[in-house]
Amino acid sequence: MQDIGSAFALAFGLILSGDDGLARIVGLSLRVSLTAVGIAALVGLPLGALLAVARFPGRQALVVALNALMGLPPVVAGLVIYIALSRSGPFGSLGLLFTPTAMVIAQAVLIAPILAALSRQVLEAMWDEYAEQLRSFGAGSWRAVPTLLWDGRFLLTTVLLAGFGRASAEVGAVMVVGGNIEGFTRVMTTAIALETSKGDLPLALALGVVLMAIVLGVNALAQGLRDLAARRGA
């Protein structure tokens, strides 16, 4: 218990001190995870919407596959991307291993199925409700995708936040492909793992508290924006 108490004190101390190293780690965490969410959203949301409205052979299998991919172990995703990006691998000439870009790729791969599967579910429920109305405007199922995404934007905020949560909490994949290089690829979760390794449990826990505060902040911000937008009827 004493450890937990001192961790909170240490966490506040860290935040208040405006420590340079910590700021860089926090900044990189946010950049990597938000970028990964953005890229995964570009792929995952349209795919989810398409699966919600379209009916084609193999659709059910695709839905099952996406649902299963939600449980993809990060360390496995990391390993596959490690091998692909390694100098001895197929994309080795890009020189991306042990860079933040590799971490973005790993997280995007991890969360794209989550965004697709969850948005499919959310939008399918909406589509069941609105299908007739949309069809009456003469919109075919493919053309309904942008409309559906726009009308479902408030529900999709939660989907995006779920993806962000998974991305920012993830350690296995970014450790493998990023290498936890100080000042370059060290993020909150890998820093926590490192401090745990060094046996500095209070500092590790304090970093955990900081991470939770950041995730809380991002969620509150998204929720606030969403409510504001909803109230304006935008």
Next chain:
Amino acid sequence: MFRRLFLGLGLAMATALPLAAQTQSITVSSTTSTEQSGLFGHILPIFTQSTDIAVRVVALGTGQALDVGRRGDADVVFVHDKDAEERFVAEGFGGPRRAVMFNDFVIVGPAGDPARVNGLRDSVEALRRIAAARAPFISRGDRSGTHAAELRLWQQAGIDVATGRGAWYREVGQGMGPALNTAAAQNAYILADRGTWLAFRNRQELRIVTEGDERLFNQYGVMLVNPQRHAHVKAEAGQRFIDWLVSPAGQEAIAGYKINGEQLFFPNANRPGA
């Protein structure tokens, strides 16, 4: 309003993209002991200041660090398992190997000392007693330099650890720090490098029980990854790092790293046969 959220997201993405372009940098695959003991935190800024070359360290076990070099994912390999290093050089993956420094291993154990090894100088005899008492022993089990050294000691003790596996001999397959955390939690004996031990904070009941044996000597070596094998290797900058490590300035920087006044690594680049 909602569009602005996406705009913000896009902005965050855009700032994430320009990642390269700063001063020149090299990637060094090294061991958890050099990183977690804080040595790199002390010497790298000195090197970077004098050469303007940034050093990016990926800290792994020695076996894995050498693998990263074999795949061409690092420019320099800086590890501590002389046999494995010489194999690496002989196979043409890099080299020549330069000796840099040494420290030593210590056997750490619980204050209760069930195997009665405290104060024993003979590390091989200490392991024999631990095995005889069937006292819990944590092994790194990760092909690291420390793991290799541990296995050599068991061999010298004439003990086949496979018989104790799952019972008193426990392989954790992790780095030095996590292995020490496990030993602390289970009140077990463990072989640790002194640097990581000195920097380790979660000791609980653990303390050094055996030290000072010649067989606990731990030599570090450094090699450039073969640029003929991997054309992208930053041979010039990597070689400058190696040259600096074995130069008087680098050796002095290594000797200058201390925790609580205790020196962790002892430079010996010029000792023949190191």
